[in-house]
Amino acid sequence: MSTATDYLLHLADNALVLGQRNAEWCGHGPILEEDIALSNVSLDLIGQARLLYQLVASLQGGDATEDKLAYFRDTGEFRNYTLLELPHSGPLSGYAHASLDYGTTIVRNFLYSALMALLWEALEKSANADLAAIASKSLKEVRYHLRHSRDWLVRLGDGTDESHARTQAALDHLMPYTQEFWTGSPAEAAAFAAGIGVDLQTLKADWDGIVDGALTEATLKRPLLEGYVSEGKKGLHSEHLGFLLAEMQSLARAHPNGNW
Amino acid sequence: MYTQSFNVPDAPDGKTVPLAPSKEDAALQAAFDTRIDADGRIEPQDWMPEAYRKTLVRQISQHAHSEIVGMLPEGNWISRAPSLKRKAILIAKVQDEGGHGLYLYSAAETLGTSRDQMLEGLHSGRAKYSSIFNYPTLTWADVGVIGWLVDGAAIMNQIPLCRCSYGPYARAMVRVCKEESFHQRQGYEALLVMMTGTEEQKAMVQDAVDRWWWKCLAMFGPPDADSPNSAQGMRWGIKRVSNDDLRQKFVDATVPQAKVLGVTLPDPDLKWNEERQHHDYGRIDWNEFWETVNGNGPCNKERLATRVKAHNDGQWVRDAALAHARKQQSRNMKEAA
Numbered sequence: 001m002s003t004a005t006d007y008l009l010h011l012a013d014n015a016l017v018l019g020q021r022n023a024e025w026c027g028h029g030p031i032l033e034e035d036i037a038l039s040n041v042s043l044d045l046i047g048q049a050r051l052l053y054q055l056v057a058s059l060q061g062g063d064a065t066e067d068k069l070a071y072f073r074d075t076g077e078f079r080n081y082t083l084l085e086l087p088h089s090g091p092l093s094g095y096a097h098a099s100l101d102y103g104t105t106i107v108r109n110f111l112y113s114a115l116m117a118l119l120w121e122a123l124e125k126s127a128n129a130d131l132a133a134i135a136s137k138s139l140k141e142v143r144y145h146l147r148h149s150r151d152w153l154v155r156l157g158d159g160t161d162e163s164h165a166r167t168q169a170a171l172d173h174l175m176p177y178t179q180e181f182w183t184g185s186p187a188e189a190a191a192f193a194a195g196i197g198v199d200l201q202t203l204k205a206d207w208d209g210i211v212d213g214a215l216t217e218a219t220l221k222r223p224l225l226e227g228y229v230s231e232g233k234k235g236l237h238s239e240h241l242g243f244l245l246a247e248m249q250s251l252a253r254a255h256p257n258g259n260w
Numbered sequence: 261m262y263t264q265s266f267n268v269p270d271a272p273d274g275k276t277v278p279l280a281p282s283k284e285d286a287a288l289q290a291a292f293d294t295r296i297d298a299d300g301r302i303e304p305q306d307w308m309p310e311a312y313r314k315t316l317v318r319q320i321s322q323h324a325h326s327e328i329v330g331m332l333p334e335g336n337w338i339s340r341a342p343s344l345k346r347k348a349i350l351i352a353k354v355q356d357e358g359g360h361g362l363y364l365y366s367a368a369e370t371l372g373t374s375r376d377q378m379l380e381g382l383h384s385g386r387a388k389y390s391s392i393f394n395y396p397t398l399t400w401a402d403v404g405v406i407g408w409l410v411d412g413a414a415i416m417n418q419i420p421l422c423r424c425s426y427g428p429y430a431r432a433m434v435r436v437c438k439e440e441s442f443h444q445r446q447g448y449e450a451l452l453v454m455m456t457g458t459e460e461q462k463a464m465v466q467d468a469v470d471r472w473w474w475k476c477l478a479m480f481g482p483p484d485a486d487s488p489n490s491a492q493g494m495r496w497g498i499k500r501v502s503n504d505d506l507r508q509k510f511v512d513a514t515v516p517q518a519k520v521l522g523v524t525l526p527d528p529d530l531k532w533n534e535e536r537q538h539h540d541y542g543r544i545d546w547n548e549f550w551e552t553v554n555g556n557g558p559c560n561k562e563r564l565a566t567r568v569k570a571h572n573d574g575q576w577v578r579d580a581a582l583a584h585a586r587k588q589q590s591r592n593m594k595e596a597a
Contacts, residue, residue, distance in 0.1 A: 030574025039355035159580025259457035
């Protein structure tokens with residue numbers, strides 16, 4: 001696989017997997033307005049994933065399509081951050097189930113959007129003109145996602161004792177997964193060397209600033225970045241991605257020659 | 261996406277107290293009747309008879325409930341949509357239905373009933389919603405068939421509502437109809453594409469049509485002869501076209517579409533009647549319809565319990581937003597002092 005496609009798949013898989021997760025709220029939101037808002041975020045992410053997969057497919061040539069990339073790769077071939085595949089709940093084994101927790105959803109969207117607001121901005125200068133164009137479009141979207149999730153992070157952190165406790169618990173659970181943002185991968189290193197990608201370390205101080213500012217306003221305590229460092233972007237995932245993909249890919253794989 | 265409930269009363273709330281009309285009311289009633297007769301619009305600030313207000317609150321809130329309960333059967337396939345394009349279309353469509361719920365709750369609020377009160381009616385099982393959503397979506401083809409037939413049936417009923425005598429409802433329906441019309445076309449287009457695919461896909465489409473056809477005909481509500489509320493609704497300019505006329509219009513419009521699609525409609529009595537210049541169709545099973553309306557359909561319990569769970573699980577989120585807003589307000593006041 002080429003330098004560009006490896007990196008583009010990482011970006012595409014991030015968007016698809018989080019889009020798939022956020023769509024789980026459609027019809028189940030805590031209030032109708034949030035149901036609609038979360039669906040919108042999900043639509044933006046799936047739209048980004050489609051553009052990125054289409055770009056990968058055009059680089060790969062042959063019979064590659066966006067849907068082959070989304071539906072016919074297996075768990076180990078996905079390159080998304082582990083953070084994005086986790087269920088909307090506290091820590092759980094793969095086959096365990098819990099109710100959707102809005103605090104987890106908001107904290108994750110905030111942590112990821114804070115990164116992508118910086119990363120898409122940097123990628124507007126990518127040597128790959130197509131990626132730069134996708135970055136410009138995605139940047140407009142992620143700024144809304146960041147505003148939405150930040151506003152709710154503050155509401156939930158500052159709101160009631162219960163919402164504060166739930167949001168702090170979600171933060172304690174998810175924050176360690178952000179260590180993966182700052183540990184390099186061969187795909188990122190190669191993309192950076194080729195002028196396509198970005199050295200994420202250059203974004204860390206700004207990300208810390210966004211996160212710390214919001215957490216202070218939300219009266220939440222920032223957990224230490226320590227413990228297990230996830231490696232989803234290298235293809236080593238949690239138990240949860242297999243279930244997510246099994247569900248997502250089931251119909252397409254049952255009818256591999258179908259027209260949709 | 262809704263139709264039949266206009267003819268279906270909610271369960272009684274035990275609070276109805278009939279009032280004797282005063283002289284002043286009689287003058288206001290006369291002015292109201294004049295405006296209705298002139299095909300004018302009634303606006304929230306206008307005087308209106310209590311029964312008109314109650315009928316509208318019931319109809320608009322049932323319509324809103326139908327939109328949000330209706331998110332569930334199609335939402336069932338979002339995670340498994342077979343292509344990214346179809347996934348995006350389906351999310352956008354289900355989201356539109358949520359948006360319709362939002363405009364309709366807002367329209368009903370102009371009549372003096374809060375969204376919380378209306379939701380309480382839904383969650384307690386007292387308020388009805390369109391019973392079409394009490395059937396399961398078993399395959400992906402159901403998503404296309406719901407767009408084509410269920411939304412198609414809803415549009416037939418909803419277009420006349422754009423001329424409803426109550427202004428906020430009529431205006432909400434203009435936008436709802438535009439979106440529903442788009443939903444109907446996307447559903448039909450999705451099925452057309454499936455019919456170019458494998459034999460399994462074609463069979464999936466036919467199976468979905470077979471399961472939904474009769475339920476869609478029932479969506480227009482009981483035959484005119486058995487619709488006691490319809491005459492008053494017509495008088496008030498809330499209902500414009502009768503159930504049977506709308507049903508006939510739907511059948512006549514759908515038969516040629518089914519032919520183009522390449523599916524058969526599961527009714528041996530369905531045929532063109534030269535004399536009537538309409539299609540004749542077979543007998544609808546009204547027992548099944550009323551069983552479903554009255555809570556004994558295949559998914560009534562699941563749909564309601566899912567709405568109640570989402571609402572209850574979201575309580576802490578809504579509480580937090582309110583608490584934060586109050587704290588902000590008090591901080592701002594302290595700053596200003």
